[in-house]
Amino acid sequence: MKKWTVLLIIVLALLVSGCGITTPKSNINIGNNNGVVKNVESVVYDYIKALNKLDWDEVKSYCIIDSEAYIDTLTMQGEIESTVGKLTWHWKIDITDTIVDEPLAEVHFNFNVKIKVTRVSGGYDRFEVTKEDAVFHLKKSAWGIWLIYDSYLHWEEE
8 A cells, every 4th residue: 555655646746747957968949049948948947956855835836826737736745745754856857859839838858766755654665767758838927937737747667
């Protein structure tokens, strides 16, 4: 039962996303301003940094309220806070493509996350997850701020 709870938390985390920081290999964005690409990608990097710190208020601040990404974040936060004694993780991402067609954008990336879950009852589990071609979907708000509204993350446990 405990392993399934941990696995559920991991799945929820991957549905939302979050990560460590690596330098992107390419910024592919034909016909769009490179400054816009950097703004879009910075939202993804900042979201990942906040998720690594488990700073839920900051994580949610990078999502459109009531979007799939926001709801998934709330669900993940609730699961982690109610079932896990202590969670530490470190996400690393490598952005492979950024497509901007304002007011929408997609950031494609590969990721790796190392997870350690310390159970309330004692003991711990370690997991490592790697995924290629994950996607965050972003939308530019009326105030000109890029926010995450959805993600496509499927993973395999190593």
